[in-house]
Amino acid sequence: MTTPTDPFPRPGWITLRSRRPAVSFRLDRRAMTIIPLLLVALLLALIISTSQGEYDIPMLDVMRAAVGLETGNPNHALVVRDFRLPRILVALLIGAALGVSGGIIQGVTRNDLADPGLLGVNAGAGVLVVGYLTLVAAPDTTLLPWLALAGGLGAAAIIYGLTRRGGSSPVRLILLGVGLASLGAALINYFITRLEVDSAQRAFVWLTGSVYGSTWADVRLLLVWAGLLIPAAMLMSRQLNAMALGDAAAVGLGVRVEPYRAVLLAAAAGLAAITVTAAGTIAFVGLVAPHLARRLVGPAHEALLPAAALTGSLLLVVADLAARTVIAPTELPIGVTTALIGAPFFAWLLYKRGK
């Protein structure tokens, strides 16, 4: 841990400053090697994942098709650019959004068990989206991101309100989230019972989280929101670092805790909510990715948030590949693979806390 006013950076740290705009970043030296490595790994995963599927394409052809070069097989461009790339990029962006969202929530609540899904943020977003889709005769899909955002923020506000009075231990916070999430799930189920039978199975898959049939429109949507919210959150890394030391320490370091906490939580809820419009409720990524990132680059958020974004992306791209190929030609919803990884991970965390 370092204090932001430390005049003599320790050798393990690199400081980046700019007078105008007045921002400074202190990066763990490890981050300078780890983050590029993660980027390379992500790129590799992207290429491998795109080449695999019902119909394998050589990796070189994948790269050619992706940038618009001829591969000698007209199907390649179609499969790569219209079918596979959008869904894989959606998985990647969702991973990044959820990773950062989880990183922020874990920092703000000082709770290493926190995850946007477990706290009910995803369910809150889902309730409004599914409710709108079932109750309105001719739904306008451009409204969906805003509804998800409203639902996610609403859920976050409820959790925040419930935990403000009477303080809250990490475990209790999660239990409150579980209560909220099951309330949301019940409402979503209720809406789904009103759907036509055909839509019911799709809704069922959507509920577990799936990137099947994602389009470039989804990619653009995620890109815009993640592109706004992730950098915004990173600019608040210094405040996040201070808050992670506890409210008293943060106030002592000159951070206005309450407004920053509200803004950061809103950003985290927004990031999680937007993934819900694109792919349904995917749990556990926001829990796992920040933990992996912390192992790799340490607890300072300047490096932690980008690393969490990258590990989240990597996780989801791999989870998507597994979901598509393990029992091909049948495809698992991606939420299933992340839960199968995430739940044991959570159990391990619980075990470690007890020691």
Added chain:
Amino acid sequence: MESQSTFAPGGGKTRLIGSAAMLPVGLLVALLLLALAAAVAVGLGAAEIDLGTVSRALVAYDSGQIEQVIIRTVRLPRVVAGLLVGAGLAAAGAIMQGVTGNPLASPGLLGINAGAAFAVVVGVYVLGAPPLPVYGLLAMIGATVAGVLVYALASLGRGGASPAKLTLAGVIFSLFVSALTTALLVLDQNTFDQIRFWTVGSLAGRDWGMVLWLGPFVVAGLALGLLLGPQITTLSLGADVARGLGQQVGRTRVLSAAAVILMVGGAVAIAGPVGFVGLVVPHAVRVLVGYDYRWITPYSAVGGALLVTVADTAGRVVQRPQEVPIGVMLALVGAPYFIYLVRRIR
């Protein structure tokens, strides 16, 4: 700390029914209420049938009349199934709370329901369409495995199985198992068709076969649970106290677990994983009757049956001709109560 006064025995007035003589009367009143609710439940539905026809269908059955046939073959088994499910789950929750001393203990939250449901889904996947009692056995096996796993998981590390840790372990286990269930259902269209309404928790389309083959599990578990009343009351004072009073604590625990598994196995096999009955009802009952499990268990059984019957009837009526699954109705009531409880316990 306040919760201690309603949860563990304390001095002073801890129950609404003040005198011991009134306890059987209260139970009788509850049973009458239940009978009324059941009668209304049989009458209400997609087709409304007046109470006169209902009673005629029961005592002077005429298979030529369509309404009477509906009552005998559709409504009645469904209502009976609801009674069994509610009674089983609520009594199981009461016993779990008493034996573990954990106010959050209940079949749904500790993952027992999810484990039982998963075992049934696997059974349907592997065996196709097994005979009905096999569903019950599968559910019992699943419930047992889930209980052992969740308890082991929560006991890991320091501090042992605290209420919060136990609940968290149950929730995580449920999430994991429901991911596996989803994977199986996506994998296999046939299983999905057979079982998709069952996995949310529903009483729709339950017939006499299910009631007759799976009901006995619940009834047997309930009988065992009622017999154990005095022992559970002593054990709820704490294992040390119970031992000091000469109780074979291990034996009580094993028998209680058996009762819970019988009831949950039967109930889940009938209706799928219905949550929150086992959590909410015993708490409400404790406010009425205090801390004596000779009364808590029977009151919980009646209360659970009443809650499920009312919720199922409401679910059928609110948006006719469609219906809201019972699992959804109960979560809408139970989840807020769970949040309230979590905020109150230590």
